[in-house]
Amino acid sequence: MNKSPLTLAFGGLLAMAAGIGIGRFVYTPxxxxMVEALSLSKAEAxxxxxxNFVGYLAGALLAAVRLPGSRRSWLLAGLALNAICLxxxxxxxxxxxxxxxxLLAGIASAFCxxxxxxxxxxRLAATGRSGLSALHFSGVxxxxxxxxxxxxxxxxxRxxxxxxxxxxxxxxxxxxxxxxxxxxPSATAGRAPRTxxxxAFIMLAVAYFLFGIGYIITATFLIDIVRGSPAIRHLEPYAWVLVGVGAAPSVVLWGALGRRIGILPAFAVASLVEAAGVLASVLWLQTLGVVIAALFLGGTFMGLTALGLIGAREAGEGDPRGRIALMTAAFSLGQIxxxxFAGVVYDATGSLVWPSLLAASGLVLAALLSVASHRFAPRTASASRAARRPDA
Structure with a gap:
């Protein structure tokens, strides 16, 4: 029985909620x-x-090759492995x-x-309802x-x-x-063209790597920062909920901004907003600071993920799969x-301030690189269109 586009998007939402929203990010709250009960150091945490991020990288690269069986079978395998690992x-x-x-949960998350x-x-694209993709991504x-x-x-x-x-x-x-x-699946003959x-793409990939580093320190340790600060410890049950509340509509909002001002300029704006949230997480240890840190983090990281991948498709010629795989690898390396790095510095200094300051600086640099990439991209695209234009 055929599913309506709205039903399909809701199914995607549930898969993303299970595999990414829960499987990948529940570790933070x-x-x-866990640290208190098991006496884990910050480096061990x-x-x-x-x-998990090493597993995500491995899963993303593995999913990029042709695997035996159907895509739905691999999705169900990822969902099952995710629950088992949790x-x-x-x-x-x-x-x-x-x-x-x-690590195994990271592979499962990538598959999901x-x-x-x-x-x-x-299927949404085939029915002309691509706009519902935002519902799918809101599952995170x-x-x-x-x-x-x-x-x-x-x-x-436990x-x-x-x-x-x-x-x-x-x-x-x-x-x-x-x-x-x-x-x-339809059989594909021949080898995919070389990427x-x-x-423009190289600058964007470096920006994506810096985004991976820039968001993940706060995403990993935000609740630990709140728990360790007496003035705001009462906010611990709510801070990560606010991250999710910010993330749910973020792809819609940043996608709309991208259509208005351009994908890479929107990426730059989102990077600066996220940098402000990272700084607030360690420099503004009051109620409003925690709210801003959580909403700015949640409200940008999925939008940046989507904008970066869209930008990669547009930042070069030929089959974009190779560029998307390289972007995924760069992002994952930053997350790893x-x-x-933050855990080692914390154990040495007793603070996450310096790692967070460096993360925010990296996000500012990512914004500058994405703007520079945008300036190169139009010339590349124009040259490409000219090269493809037949002589009359």
Missing amino acids: ILPP GLIASA AAMAVSTSLALFLVLR LIFSSALVLD GIGIAASAALVATLGDW SMWLASAALAVLAAVAAAMIVPADAA KLSS IGPV
């Missing part, structure tokens, strides 16, 4: 009680976070096992994102907010992981019932470096 986090106190589980997007967005923010609200009602870190796993299972089952099987890397 669970981290503080950052290492666990980075293991539940298994509650049954161990071993750092090594935590690293393995979060890539295969749900492939299944849902293709909804998953963050729902899981944060859930774990805020619990006191034990029960937090188990409850999150149960929530992910519910969302995954509903997504499996809604998202239909994909059509039979051509323009100077950020938490480990």
Whole structure:
């Protein structure tokens, strides 16, 4: 039975909520009680976070090759593995096992994102309802907010992981019932054309790498910062919910700005807004500062993710798959470096101020690079159009 475009988008929302909003980001609100109960150092906490991002990178690269079986089968496998890894986090106190589980969860998250997007967005485009893609991507923010609200009602870190796993299972089952099987794949002959890397793309890829570092330190340690500051500790149950609330509509809002002023200028604006949120997280330890940090972080990171990938498609010639894969690798590398660096610095200095200041500086540089990329891109695009124009 054919699904309506709205139903398909809602199915994608549920898959994104389970695999990304819960599977990837619930670690942040669970981290503080885990650190206290298990006496983890900040370096160990950052290492666990980075293991997840290593897995995400591996999953993204693996999903980019032709895998046997249907895309829906791989989506369901990712949703199942995600729930299993969430539940298994509650049954161990071993750092090594935590690293393995979060790495596998990262692979699962990448599969959920890539295969749900492939299944849902293709069909939305075919029906002329591409605008509903924003509903699909809003699942990340909804998953963050729902899981944060859930774990805020619990006191034990083990029960937090188990409850999150149960929530992910519910969302995954509903997504499996809604998202239909994909059509039979068509055989593709020949090798994909070699990816051509323009100077505009290289600058954008560096900006995307800096975005990966810039957002992930705050995304990993925001709740830990709130918990460790007596004046704002009462906001711990709400801060990560606010991140999700900010994330839910962000793709719609930044996409609208991108259509008005251009994709890369919008990327620059979002980078500066996010830099302000990162600074607020460590320099404004009051109620309003926490609210701004959470909303600015949540309100930009998914928008920046989408804008960067759209920009990559436009920043060169030929098949864009290679450029998108390189962007994913650059972003993932930034996410891997950020938490480990911040954790090591925290253990040495007792503060996340310096890592956050460097992260904010990186986001400002990312804004400048995206503007520079925008200035190069029009000439590249114009030259390309001229090259393709037949002589009359």
